[in-house]
Amino acid sequence: MKKNYVKGIAVFLSVMFLALLCPGRTMAQQKVTDKDIIGVWIMTSFKYDGEDRNYICDSYNQVKIYCADGAYACAEIIRDRKGRYVIYPHEYGTYSFKNGKYIEMGRDATDLIKMTSKTTFKGRWQNRYDEWKKVTDMPEKLTRHILEKCKAAQESPEDIQKLMERYIMKNHTSK
Numbered sequence: 001m002k003k004n005y006v007k008g009i010a011v012f013l014s015v016m017f018l019a020l021l022c023p024g025r026t027m028a029q030q031k032v033t034d035k036d037i038i039g040v041w042i043m044t045s046f047k048y049d050g051e052d053r054n055y056i057c058d059s060y061n062q063v064k065i066y067c068a069d070g071a072y073a074c075a076e077i078i079r080d081r082k083g084r085y086v087i088y089p090h091e092y093g094t095y096s097f098k099n100g101k102y103i104e105m106g107r108d109a110t111d112l113i114k115m116t117s118k119t120t121f122k123g124r125w126q127n128r129y130d131e132w133k134k135v136t137d138m139p140e141k142l143t144r145h146i147l148e149k150c151k152a153a154q155e156s157p158e159d160i161q162k163l164m165e166r167y168i169m170k171n172h173t174s175k
Contacts, residue, residue: 032115037066037097040138041121045131062090064132065147070094072104073150087146089153 043062046055056062059079066072072095076088093105102113112123112130119134156164 032118034097034099035068036115036118037095037113037121038068040065040135040143041132042135043130044133045129047129049127049129063146065143065150066095066097067147070096071147073147075146075150087149089150092147092150092154 041064043056043064046062047053048055061077062074063077064072064074071092073092074090076090078086078088080086091105095105096103097113100110100115101108102110104112112125113121114123115121120132122129122131124130
């Protein structure tokens, strides 16, 4: 009887040890660091609440570029009626990603970025659910081009805003 009791405890402890060891290894392999976000990301899924349709297709996609210096760019890529791809800058600014907390353009946007591995993240924005995949083979020439297009589409600074208001908007006459 005592032998069975000791044997049972040994089996129980062995099972518990293995149960603790295996998930620990899996979690260690999937550890995502703050620097893992740096690079180019392509949207793989874009679905609205209550819909099964994925809006990502051969005529529409989105790209996010995270730079090591904290710069961030987001653009839509759309194929027009002529079959040419057009970049529609969505945003250019700053981001930070520290200890799983994501801030974009000064906004707490942790729901937008939930890293599931070093090459995938998922997120929720307004009434849609997005999934992204990291792209490691995008040519630097294309990455720079998207960054520059987004940068050029930034809102004009306040002094230029005032000049446009004074010299363009208020300086016209209708007759």
